[in-house]
Amino acid sequence: MSKELSVQAKKIKQLFDDIFKIRDTLTGQEIYFIFNTVPDKKLYPDYFQIINTPTSLNSIKKRYATYPSPNDFIKDVAQIVWNAKTYNQTGSDVYRFAEQLDTYLKETVIPKLSKSGYDVGYPDLTPITQHFAGTLYPYGTVPPAPAAPVLSAASVDELSFQNTRQGTPMTNDEGSVILEDATDHDYSRRSRGSTAADHSAFKRGRPPVIDKPFEQRIKNSLKALKKERDRNNNLVTSFFEKLPDKRDFPEYFNVIASPISLDEIRKKIKQRKYKDVIGFIEDINLMLGNAKVFNEDTSPVYQQALDFERMFRSAIDEELARPDSEYIQSDSLRIPLDRLEVNGIEYKIGDWVLISNPNDANKPTVAQLFRIWETEKGQRWINACWYLRPEQTVHRVDRLFLENEVFKSGQYRDHPCEEIIGHCFVSFFTRYQRGTPAFQLKGPMFICEFRYNDNDKNFNKIRTWKACLPDEVRDQEDLYTPLPNMRIFTKHESPLKKLLPANAHLDMPIPEPVYAAPNAPPLHGAVYLRGVDESDDLGQYANSPTFPKYIIRPNDPPSNEDRIIPTPQTNVIKQQLKKVADLSQSPAPLGVSGFPVPPQMPAAVPQIQVQHFAHQPVYHATPSYAPPTASTSFTLPISINQNSSGVLRMDATNNARRIGNNSIVQTAPVVTEGPLIWFRSASLNIQNRFIPDMPKTQLNRIAKRDLEDDYEENEDDDFVTRPGNGIAGSVRLGHSAAYIAHKLRKLNEQGADQE
Template identity: 25%
Template sequence: MTISSAQKTAIEDVVDALKNATSPKKKRGLSELFLELVDKGTWANYYEVIPQPRCLNGVLRSLQAGSYKEPLEAYEDLSLVFLNALYYNEPTSQIYKDAETLKTTLENEWKLRTVLPVSTRTSPPPTSAQKVHGQLANQQQKTETQVAPPPPVALAVPVKSVGHQAPTQNGTPSAPAVDSPPPPQASTSNQPSSPPRMSSPDMDVDVGGTPEPESMGVDDMARDGESDLVVQQLDRGLPRWEGLGDAGWMKEKEGSEDRWLELVLAIKGHKDTVGNRYATAIEAMPEETNIPYLSFNFPLSLKLVESRARAKTYASNKAFDKEVAQLFEKARRWHEPGSDAYGHVLLLQRLYQALTSPSPPSGPPYVSSTNFASLRAGPGSARPLHTSSDSEKLPAVTTFRVSSKDRTFVDEVTYRGWSVKLADWLHLSNPDDPSKPIIAQVFKCYVSEEPARKGQPGVTACWYYRPEQTFHPAQRQFWENEVFKTSHFADHPVEDIIEGIACQFTARHIRGRPRPPSWYLGWPLYVCDSRYNDRERIFVKIKNWNSCVPEEVRKSADFMPIYPFERMVFPRRFGSPFLKGSRIRGPGGIGESIDRAEGERIEGGGTGRKRTRKAGAPTDISGPSKGLYVGVGPASVPGATPQAVVYPSQPASVQLRTEDRSIVTAAGGAAVLGNNANMEKLSAETARHFDRDPETNEVLWFAAPPLNIARKPAPRHSLQYLHWLATKRKAIEEDRNGAEGMSVDTNEERVKRTRSRAVNTTATERVDRFLMESSQD
């Protein structure tokens, strides 16, 4: 029979009821994941497992086009929408639970409309995955034809993130597929082959207004083995990075083939101040490409690049330039971030980018006080331009706002295969420590109009500090890979760009991973939970994340969407990096700080901190908590030479409560020194060569180098002498205890009694007695 107009309206009402269904507690829409089909090009395996994919909007379109001959055909397709999800997802996933709820809603809503015929089917349709895979399993094992439907395999449909349109057949998929073994309870006789899986969280995430981790309960924040499996499950199916793009490479110039070998030899031969080559960090890598998440899979080494440069076998400057960039990519993934070898790789990359820039450094040998970075100081030691004074003698390189002077803003800049746009995250070269590249978010892309850099591209970026670049109490804990937003903005030329990264605010980080092109597996990923005021040493927990990103993307639905976890997964917590035995390097230190939430009113009735003196005023050098703080930092050029980088202090009204062990105090104080002492504040250039105490932040001063001499052994006594000495002390103690209970004893009597109990007289007593007897004679 055909579908009447009344039946068609009733079916449309059923579909509307399914679309409007919400969860009872959180008022979350349940049907968003079932509106459209999964992208067939990206998720072909989904269509291998599900024989008849269906979606709500697809059923509605078929109904309106008159494709159904009777109402029960529409009912069967609506049932398949949820039966497919029940088969494709494991029972513990949120989408499985949503599918169960909507399937029940479908049955109830269908029965409420009397114009619709009631289905008498009690089992899934013959075209469902439950029946199809069950029949295939029976045929393989030659068993009876009727079997119970197999348990759901460990798979989930791709899921959309907040602000994104539902996945369409020609659109971007919402979640990856991950290989996963079948559930333990599944029978091997009827279990089909299992394609990848991922499922949705219970709550979507927006940039602002999300719950804070502290309000979610301590138990929810525990990181266990199951959480690691959830992360690994998602990671295994995430899209892989396709590699560097085609723009921003070396331009073709006549005779540039000879320049290839010069650049390779410059990298290979660069040395530190004592003659150690940095290229050993690159040469230590294997030639084979067995490193996960690389954008290429062919053998590559510095030796191969050198041989090809000598033979001039590269087709163009771009081919040579791209292979060198891939070599640095491989080296960055091979070495542990933060290690000396990792710092050597980043320094050599920055040297190569400086040599291929419009204004290369002079040399060889190539020498730079900033590790070839464009700025004079990095996070923790740089100061804003308008707050620095001549008396402080501190590098002024940042600002508190985005400047528009002498530049033309553009939508994007390209550099060595990277396409950098507004709100992208980058690793930038750190002049203080190459092994700790600057973590920054792009707020503007520009082309310089300055005469010295006319037409050269750059970015204005907001810096984020690492824990070791902050001053914090010893008991403070940090999320894994946590960073802190600051108010420091700096202009960087594109030569400072090391690589693309990602940084998530906590509300999203605990729920999933960024989608491409914001992030790919293998890229560094950080998490931010608070702001950090480095001048006042205040940590402010961020509640309004919209205020932390560029204004142009605050309301954008495309800003860093996520592939969601099955459930919230909190990162691990670690203690202060300065408490580790490895003596983490950085310009920060252990000290007092203030933690508060945004908008919290504290001393003085305002939301800021009451100041006891003018910000940035010079401080007294007489105390260890004042003046210049020396960080246990890397050498100005990291290598085998053990040097220390000194970072200026953060002027603050909170003083560290530590013992005063300064040189002035050790000498007796300023009053004792009088006019004989000439005290001057150390400049950053001078203090760079000194070390500090990681516990107290004090500069470590020594009058002379440490002496390597043998210690004089302590005297040894015989057992007889020690026994005699113990007996004597015991007698004295007994006499003292007895004398406390006898008030009639005089001091003379106690002395006589003590001497009478002595086991033997001393040599002095015998000499005195002899002299007394001699004088009487």
């Protein structure tokens, strides 16, 4: 690489690295993660049909050192911006992130490169038909607006239907936001009943932000510090964004009992963990106190903690001085509630509910509560995420559905609380496949496996169920009773199969659903025809070449219904239960178990041996035992691994000696529980034997110890010298005889020298 290109690469690298420091002006979170990689082709196949030149920050990272000129770097970053703004709806989080990246490109990257003497300009972000970002225009000039297309009467008619789909973005089940299709197909979408415009008038792509006054005070105080700088001209929050890495600073977590950073505090704000400002202030003080305890008074972290504390107190005092009325808009007063009562039944955020459906009273809308609030006039409202039924979606005619299956939508709708009919429950498919809810259901249960995007009519498998839930309940787990075998599910054909047009073909356009009542799911969906999907391995379609073993399709032979998919513990449990059943049918003689004899069991002794007392040396010796009178041993039919408290266990060192691996004694870490100790005879009651509590300190310690402790008296260990107690007790290993002889010889030599 030439010297000129090396200097250029360093400048580009610095500008590229600064992209990872850009934070969203609204939420304060970093924006780079959205642009780090291109969307998954399996989850968003339409993205690659719309976007001709997909690119990402990872792609730029691999190329920035070899760019012929800085303009190539600018083109690639501008390409990321254009892709995101083209594919996502205006107003979505991704669109906003793209605009902020675009601002950084225009206000920081181009000016800095221009000052360095490079001839750079901003590319024209017009529709891209080739693999480049368009024509460059000099820095400081505005690219000309594209000419308006000439529309025919037919295209105007089509456009009137396309414009009805403008709305807000969907939230992401896998994280915070999802990519959505902002474009429409080039065919007409006429619907019977009401138009999509009536439908989109009520559409909300995410739950509304309804904060109490104290929550707004908390957010404002943090926002005020976002751009403040300390005495060293660094961002005053830079050292407190995240906790130190445990690999780099393990001692931090030994010294600090309650580690916390701004990252954890923001999560608590998002999940509404704070019930007042005091709890928030206590966490800030804890964070700053940790920094002061761990760092020296003259360190940059300590100095920044002082600056942070001073600026924070000023910001929070200013917020606390403002009255609550300043945080409430008079024209749209919303008082957030955690719960409400309807017809004597209580509902809270996170509850699954049935909402009245004006399109079909027999099919209420399945939804989950995300927000509850009350207006100034006392009217109570809810915001809920809809879960659509199969007949309310647009799908392939060969798609198969589970019984009572629903699909998470991107629709977050406001409803008066009076529209709540009652409780229900939606179980994540993966959990229901392996277990049964271990609680009393308050209503009908539905199964959810996929997310449905009503913009592009795609179904995407939900990978992370927690991401679908409200922030307030994401850390709450529904309890399930595990099943010995995985469930086998029977799938059914589409309930809309008869709606497929007679002249349907594989390239037919994707139809639109039929809407009726404005603030309700579609009156019914639609179906369309497509070819075999070779990539389907989830059993979504009837004609897929492969399908999971736990799925029974409509045309599968009846023998498949007898399939059993075992869980990892199934075989063990079945064998144990079979042994228990055998015992109940043919009881064994007293003292003899019906379980098989281990292959290496020693031969039985016909009489019981008499046990004698013997002087016990001060170490763990192999105890003598009396073999059983029967030639069998008893094995518990049920695993006791989950309930073995109080059972005698072997320490790690003696376990290593038992298996004959001396290296384990030297290298193995300390374990709190060793293997269970099994005895081959019943315990004997020796009345003249006193056994004290077992000491917690092991005889042969593997962990490092403080040598100074060896010279301190310990009253807990005084029973070691008590004669006849029958137990070695806690004895620490001292120096070897050779070492003591060496020290004695040195002392004698020193004494001789002094004489």
